[in-house]
Amino acid sequence: MFSLCHEYAHLIFHRDRDDVAGPQQRYKSRGRAISPEEKVANHFAACFLVPESALRKQFAMQGGGWAYEETVMRLKGTFRVSATCIIDRLSKxxxxxxxxxxxxxxMANRKGWLRSEQQPIVEPLNYQGRLRILCRKAWESGTASELFIAELLDLDRKGLSVLLAGWYEEQEAGYFE
Incomplete structure (x- = not known):
């Protein structure tokens, strides 16, 4: 995802440059002599994927203060970016x-994180939980039919019936009003 946001930043910020020759354009992307274009693209991607307000909240939930390897790994998993991206954002x-x-x-240098990602994220994105919450809100407001919700959540009749029964039960109990 970072790479996609990084390349998108090049399209946004560098498309009008006379010296940009398209995908074959080579920017210095590592080391001390990293090109300004790469710095801009990296900064955009990092800010887009790890917004400061969300990072502040998550870091506080991790205890704040001094960040350790475990802190970085948890935040890395939350934001689904590299450990070095998290270190950079925490610092900036x-x-x-x-x-x-x-x-x-x-530590990142000693452990080789600059060359090879520590604990790579291999599981696919799962929006099912968020989708279920949005479906519930739409159902409660009357803006989504039960059939539409069943299609979105890929539920058969029985699965939809069980889901709606739980939602009705919670509504009647006054949990969510």
Whole structure:
């Protein structure tokens, strides 16, 4: 996903440049001499995928303060980006001290995270939980039919019946009003 957002940033920010020759254009993408175009594209992708307000909230839920490897791994899983992206965002959003950032970058370098991703995310995205919540809200407001909800959630008649029975029961109990 990061790569897709990164390339999208090139389309947004660099398409009008006279020296951009399309996909074959080569930018220095690693090391100290990284090109300004790559910095812009990386920054855009990182901000898009790891918004500061969401990172602040998630970091606070992890306990805030000093970030450890475990903190980075949890946030990495939450935002589905690389560990180095999380370290970069924690630092740029000033959620960690410069000393903590140096500690994390040294660890990332020592463990090879700059070359090979630690604990890569292999499971596919799952929007089913969010989709179910949105379906419930639409059902409660009367803007989605039961048939439409069944199609969206890929439920047969029995599955839909069980789902709706639970929703009705919760409504009658006054849990969600």
């Amino acid at each position: 959003c000033k959620l960690i001290s410069p000393q903590n950032a140096s500690y994390l970058w040294a």
